[in-house]
Amino acid sequence: MDDGFLQEIEAVAEADGRYSRAAYLFIFDALKHTVEKLGKTSMPSEQRHVSGRDLVYGISEYALNRFGPMTLTVFEHWGVTQTRNFGEIVFNLVEGNLMSRTDDDCIEDFDGVFDFAHELDWGRRRDEFRRSATASAASP
Secondary structure, three states: OOHHHHHHHHHHHHHHOOOOHHHHHHHHHHHHHHHHHOOOOOOOHHHOOOOHHHHHHHHHHHHHHHHHHHHHHHHHHHOOOOHHHHHHHHHHHHHOOOOOOOOOOOHHHHOOOOOHHHHOOHHHHHHHHHHHHHHHHHOO
16 A cells, blocks of 8 residues: 555544544455455456445454454454444545445445454354465465
8 A cells, every 4th residue: 555545544544533543454455355255356346346244254254364362352452343333434434535335335234244252252263264274275
């Protein structure tokens, strides 16, 4: 990301004030991960749309891969405690012209997608991520 883009993200984060700049940057990385996971990378940009629900599950997977047992702690540090918070970040980025949306997208798409404590429970999910890490390492 170039410096101008980072400054724009900083401005959006500061204007809202509820969530860390790091949370905004993380959303971009998680969106890229989700688009790749859904096999939409090679599609034209207008066909790469990801629903709020798909993005939230992509965020969960990406965060658990990246932060492991610290995922909940990292999100809490950023001010993110429920799935709607991801939607608020996304819609702030949309309002700042840093992300786009369709006419069908709404903030409610992010409401109650999952319970944070359950979905991000490392004790429950760690085997899933160990298996995917092992499979990734074994692929050519």
